Amino acid sequence: MTDxxxxxxxxxxxxxxxxxxxxVLAGADRAAAEQRIARERTFARLVAEWEERxxxxxxxxxxxxxxxxxxxxxxxxxPAQAQGGGLWHSLTFWRGFSFAAGALxxxxxxALIYLGSITQQQPLVASIEGGGHRHFVATIDARRGTVAxxxxxxxxxxxxxxxxxxxxxxxxxxxxxxxxxxxxxxxTLPAEFAAFAKGDAVLAVSLEPPxxxxxxxxxxxxxxxxxxxxL
Amino acid sequence: MDLDANRSLIxxxxxxxxxxxRAALQTVYRLTSAKLFGVCxxxxxxxxxxxxxxxxxxxxxxxRAADFDASRASPMTWLIAIARNRSIDRLRASRQNRKMxxxxxxxxxxxxxxxxxxxxxxxQERARLxxxxxxxxxxxxxxxxxxxxxxxxxEDLAARMDVPLGTMKSWIRRALIKxxxxxxx
Numbered sequence: 001m002t003d004x005x006x007x008x009x010x011x012x013x014x015x016x017x018x019x020x021x022x023x024v025l026a027g028a029d030r031a032a033a034e035q036r037i038a039r040e041r042t043f044a045r046l047v048a049e050w051e052e053r054x055x056x057x058x059x060x061x062x063x064x065x066x067x068x069x070x071x072x073x074x075x076x077x078x079p080a081q082a083q084g085g086g087l088w089h090s091l092t093f094w095r096g097f098s099f100a101a102g103a104l105x106x107x108x109x110x111a112l113i114y115l116g117s118i119t120q121q122q123p124l125v126a127s128i129e130g131g132g133h134r135h136f137v138a139t140i141d142a143r144r145g146t147v148a149x150x151x152x153x154x155x156x157x158x159x160x161x162x163x164x165x166x167x168x169x170x171x172x173x174x175x176x177x178x179x180x181x182x183x184x185x186x187x188t189l190p191a192e193f194a195a196f197a198k199g200d201a202v203l204a205v206s207l208e209p210p211x212x213x214x215x216x217x218x219x220x221x222x223x224x225x226x227x228x229x230x231l
Numbered sequence: 232m233d234l235d236a237n238r239s240l241i242x243x244x245x246x247x248x249x250x251x252x253r254a255a256l257q258t259v260y261r262l263t264s265a266k267l268f269g270v271c272x273x274x275x276x277x278x279x280x281x282x283x284x285x286x287x288x289x290x291x292x293x294x295r296a297a298d299f300d301a302s303r304a305s306p307m308t309w310l311i312a313i314a315r316n317r318s319i320d321r322l323r324a325s326r327q328n329r330k331m332x333x334x335x336x337x338x339x340x341x342x343x344x345x346x347x348x349x350x351x352x353x354x355q356e357r358a359r360l361x362x363x364x365x366x367x368x369x370x371x372x373x374x375x376x377x378x379x380x381x382x383x384x385x386e387d388l389a390a391r392m393d394v395p396l397g398t399m400k401s402w403i404r405r406a407l408i409k410x411x412x413x414x415x416x
Contacts, residue, residue: 009408010411012409015404018405018411019403022379022407023315023319023378024388025384026323026385026386027323030323048303048304051308052304052305052308053360053410054360055307055312056356056357056359056361057364058266058311059357060269061266061273061380063266063268064275065264065268066264066265066282067282069263070264070268070282070285070286073285074260074289075253077295080251089296104292110304129281130279131278131279132278132282133279147383155374171253201302221286222286
């Protein structure tokens with residue numbers, strides 16, 4: 001077999017960068033390449049150049065619209081931006097804000113309970129889904145301020161617990177409580193969040209260390225979400 | 232949409248993310264999620280897993296947007312690299328229960344010129360890459376495809392094409408050297 005290839009070669013680093021960009025490395029080789037990308041600018045540059053060379057190949061890949069609830073899942077999973085600044089990121093501001101908002105919400109809740117008792121408000125339900133499966137079904141009784149959550153096809157993970165979050169229109173998750181994979185849990189909706197439990201809000205479930213998130217925001221992956229709708 | 236307009240929209244939105252602008256991330260998501268979901272789905276082959284990885288991809292974009300340098304890289308290339316790498320990580324983590332069909336290089340269709348969408352990549356760059364890929368031997372092209380689109384490792388490719396691991400490594404490395412030489416012509 002004749003080979004017209006002229007055997008010009010490339011430096012070892014450049015070949016390694018190309019192999020990484022192609023995706024063919026595994027295990028320790030892939031991990032070592034990733035460490036070099038993080039530490040060595042020149043090597044990271046070589047990888048970026050190979051990514052650029054191969055990128056036009058992805059034009060072959062057909063675009064597929066993700067499911068409609070995908071953005072909500074992502075929004076819930078976003079951590080606070082570490083390098084960001086300003087009022088939005090000030091913990092002191094949020095503490096003050098949540099205190100003020102809490103007082104306001106408590107006042108609203110009182111009004112809501114009163115209104116609920118006279119209008120016989122309908123319960124809100126959400127089918128909490130992710131990865132093509134329904135994980136939980138939640139029913140909010142705004143009149144009583146409770147959330148009943150029934151596990152559907154949630155498989156337990158011994159190291160992490162499912163935690164329920166309420167995300168109103170502002171996109172900021174509020175912790176509601178921990179769920180169980182094997183039985184229905186009825187949680188009391190914190191009074192300051194009750195006003196958020198309406199048709200435009202989303203319920204989400206994240207996986208957290210035992211005892212739940214200690215930061216007030218999801219720390220683990222958000223595995224399922226569902227929009228609240230009136231029955 | 233016009234290629235340059237789209238590129239600059241994505242780059243501008245990426246630039247606003249480090250300040251904590253969620254709406255900017257949502258703009259990036261709106262403009263790129265169908266492409267990136269396609270990439271995840273192509274490598275992982277399963278919707279549920281592709282959805283989980285897509286979430287990780289945009290969380291990574293949120294965390295690392297400050298690393299993106301619009302003067303040096305194309306935003307789409309940067310995003311696709313994140314989507315491919317997160318998908319490959321997931322694939323490697325769950326690889327034991329995956330079944331792979333053999334690759335028959337002889338049956339490998341030489342048609343690499345087809346493009347599913349043209350909105351995000353320049354037609355000229357695409358034609359150049361495909362011209363160079365067509366210049367490779369069919370077994371080399373088949374091996375590169377298996378790595379790029381199926382996330383195969385050297386071991387996977389050696390098994391799928393029924394050659395020793397050392398042979399597969401030299402095929403891929405020679406193909407990469409030839410590809411670079413051709414693209415620089």
